[in-house]
Amino acid sequence: MITRDSRVKDLLKNPIAHDVIGRLVQYAGVSESLILNPVVKNLKLSAVPKFAGKRVKDADTIVDTMIDLFNQEGGTRPVSPSSGKAWWKEAVIYQIYPRSFMDGNGDGVGDIPGLVQKLDYLHGLGVTALWLSPIFDSPNDDNGYDVRDYRAIMKEFGTMADVETLIKELHERDMRLILDLVVNHTSDEHEWFVDSVKNPDGEHGDYYIWRKTKGNTPPNNWNSFFSGPAWDKVNERDEWYLHLFSKKQPDLNWENENVRADVRSIVGFWRGKGVDGFRLDVINYISKTSLDDGNETLGGLLGFCGIEHYFYGKRLHEYLHELRVGAFQDAFTVGETPGTGPEMNKLLTADERQELNTVFNFDHLENLGKSRFDDYRYNLNHLKKCFIGYESDYADYAWPSVFVENHDNPRMVSKIDAREDYRDAIAKLLAVLLLTARGTVFLYQGQELGAVNVPFHDISELRDIESVNRYDTMISDGTSEKEAWQTVLRGTRDHARTPMQWDAGEYGGFSEHEPWIRVGDKDECNVEMQTRDENSVLSAYRALIALRKEHPALVYGTFEPFEANKEDVFCYFRDDGAERFYIEVNLCARTIRRPKQAAETELLFSNYIAQDDAMQPYEANVYRVEKKES
Numbered sequence: 357m358i359t360r361d362s363r364v365k366d367l368l369k370n371p372i373a374h375d376v377i378g379r380l381v382q383y384a385g386v387s388e389s390l391i392l393n394p395v396v397k398n399l400k401l402s403a404v405p406k407f408a409g410k411r412v413k414d415a416d417t418i419v420d421t422m423i424d425l426f427n428q429e430g431g432t433r434p435v436s437p438s439s440g441k442a443w444w445k446e447a448v449i450y451q452i453y454p455r456s457f458m459d460g461n462g463d464g465v466g467d468i469p470g471l472v473q474k475l476d477y478l479h480g481l482g483v484t485a486l487w488l489s490p491i492f493d494s495p496n497d498d499n500g501y502d503v504r505d506y507r508a509i510m511k512e513f514g515t516m517a518d519v520e521t522l523i524k525e526l527h528e529r530d531m532r533l534i535l536d537l538v539v540n541h542t543s544d545e546h547e548w549f550v551d552s553v554k555n556p557d558g559e560h561g562d563y564y565i566w567r568k569t570k571g572n573t574p575p576n577n578w579n580s581f582f583s584g585p586a587w588d589k590v591n592e593r594d595e596w597y598l599h600l601f602s603k604k605q606p607d608l609n610w611e612n613e614n615v616r617a618d619v620r621s622i623v624g625f626w627r628g629k630g631v632d633g634f635r636l637d638v639i640n641y642i643s644k645t646s647l648d649d650g651n652e653t654l655g656g657l658l659g660f661c662g663i664e665h666y667f668y669g670k671r672l673h674e675y676l677h678e679l680r681v682g683a684f685q686d687a688f689t690v691g692e693t694p695g696t697g698p699e700m701n702k703l704l705t706a707d708e709r710q711e712l713n714t715v716f717n718f719d720h721l722e723n724l725g726k727s728r729f730d731d732y733r734y735n736l737n738h739l740k741k742c743f744i745g746y747e748s749d750y751a752d753y754a755w756p757s758v759f760v761e762n763h764d765n766p767r768m769v770s771k772i773d774a775r776e777d778y779r780d781a782i783a784k785l786l787a788v789l790l791l792t793a794r795g796t797v798f799l800y801q802g803q804e805l806g807a808v809n810v811p812f813h814d815i816s817e818l819r820d821i822e823s824v825n826r827y828d829t830m831i832s833d834g835t836s837e838k839e840a841w842q843t844v845l846r847g848t849r850d851h852a853r854t855p856m857q858w859d860a861g862e863y864g865g866f867s868e869h870e871p872w873i874r875v876g877d878k879d880e881c882n883v884e885m886q887t888r889d890e891n892s893v894l895s896a897y898r899a900l901i902a903l904r905k906e907h908p909a910l911v912y913g914t915f916e917p918f919e920a921n922k923e924d925v926f927c928y929f930r931d932d933g934a935e936r937f938y939i940e941v942n943l944c945a946r947t948i949r950r951p952k953q954a955a956e957t958e959l960l961f962s963n964y965i966a967q968d969d970a971m972q973p974y975e976a977n978v979y980r981v982e983k984k985e986s
């Protein structure tokens with residue numbers, strides 16, 4: 357039990373405290389050594405506010421909120437290693453943003469029949485499962501992450517029969533389907549919400565988080581992730597409802613057991629159709645511990661006020677366990693869990709706790725203290741540090757998911773080094789890191805081509821609600837148009853949402869009709885061109901996926917970093933007893949000395965054609981190590 361008499365060093369033994377402190381250090385961009393400093397380590401929590409001084413005016417409340425949060429877990433519980441083989445551990449999962457993958461009916465919007473046409477391409481690439489961003493009926497305020505009917509297909513995407521065909525065609529190719537289940541919130545057009553508004557005392561009256569207040573002030577100071585307050589008032593009910601995302605995405609009230617039973621029944625419906633797994637949208641937000649005001653200092657640091665009350669809510673584990681036992685059973689689950697850290701993630705995914713199979717950890721996506729809207733160049737040494745963390749201690753207890761791109765982030769190649777000269781090498785370097793990692797691999801459409809950010813011209817070209825709201829808020833706060841645009845352009849999620857580039861045709865082979873969002877550099881980067889080129893990024897992905905499938909050591913083998921303290925290089929071994937591999941990567945744009953190799957090796961893959969004593973910019977190699985007869 358943590359109290360005000362506990363010392364800072366005691367906190368690090370508590371899983372939540374361990375991760376929260378790590379996060380705060382990361383957001384504040386301060387060095388971890390601050391916490392390990394003997395004076396700080398021995399501070400009693402009651403002394404922290406004084407130590408923090410005037411800089412943190414509400415430190416007392418922060419300490420109390422944190423103590424409550426930390427005491428949700430009674431200390432690190434022993435967790436057994438993630439054991440046994442499973443299809444989802446070996447899987448290379450390819451994420452599809454259905455709106456932008458392939459348009460089968462010529463209306464400028466991607467759809468399921470279009471996707472079915474491309475299954476041979478995906479099978480040929482070697483991916484073993486597809487995760488589709490939401491395909492359910494939706495008014496599309498947030499492109500399907502606002503579901504109106506979980507048992508119907510979005511009209512623009514096709515019909516239930518199309519989805520059944522997709523499942524059949526996938527299974528015939530020995531591939532699997534993972535759906536995106538968005539159940540922290542629904543659309544405000546979902547029949548539950550419509551009924552909840554109309555009949556406060558009816559069946560769905562309590563399906564959402566409603567509160568009354570006096571006057572016109574929201575129930576608390578929480579922010580929405582899409583700008584503005586997290587509450588909106590409905591005059592008909594004369595009450596406010598919570599929406600952590602857009603106002604058309606009201607949060608479900610998971611305290612209501614009928615909500616949970618309905619979610620289980622939706623899962624059952626899709627399992628009945630043969631779906632193999634689920635990606636669970638912001639699943640760590642479903643339990644709201646309290647609706648108290650968020651701490652403003654923390655809010656300032658994290659960019660959003662209120663998070664401490666729901667990012668790891670009191671009943672989260674209970675809800676997940678109930679879902680696993682009552683619905684998912686052996687279906688694969690990957691949780692999207694923004695803000696949790698490695699110790700919490702172990703608790704969310706440890707085999708014996710029966711909650712989730714794996715979760716996405718986002719730590720590696722931005723450098724310390726940075727967000728995707730900041731103007732900076734990503735340093736790959738940070739990726740190395742995070743990967744060593746995921747692959748070492750963490751992977752001994754829990755099964756990681758590894759990825760560098762998804763539909764919520766600009767392209768990783770552009771983040772690292774936007775210079776055209778290095779595009780090819782960096783794209784292949786990322787492929788090497790992912791496909792030699794211990795963990796389930798997730799690729800995002802276009803990543804296999806080395807896709808880069810799109811040179812959008814102005815706000816009228818963006819479609820994403822997050823970008824548009826952010827831009828409008830900046831303008832109304834007095835930011836100049838130029839600055840607002842440059843900020844939004846850096847971080848917009850639309851960089852990843854433009855149409856898949858199949859060929860150099862007018863709309864990149866995606867559609868015959870003008871697409872719903874503009875197309876990127878299809879003349880320089882497309883599937884047709886890269887298929888013909890054996891040195892293309894696409895060919896590299898094909899080769900590396902095949903290598904991973906052929907050698908279980910690359911999936912299940914141990915991960916042993918080599919010369920880990922050397923800046924700018926990342927070297928490691930993967931070994932399953934039968935085979936041993938050595939991976940060697942130059943993390944920077946300079947030519948550097950090649951680290952000395954201890955053993956005889958055979959080069960299996962390189963992103964450079966010729967090898968030299970020095971390592972070229974962003975060079976990445978995979979070797980097989982000669983095993984000595986024992």
Ligand code: NOJ
Pocket residue numbers: 498501502538601637638692763764
């Ligand atoms: C996370 C999803 O990945 C993102 O695209 C969406 O906007 C929010 N959750 C809200 O559902």
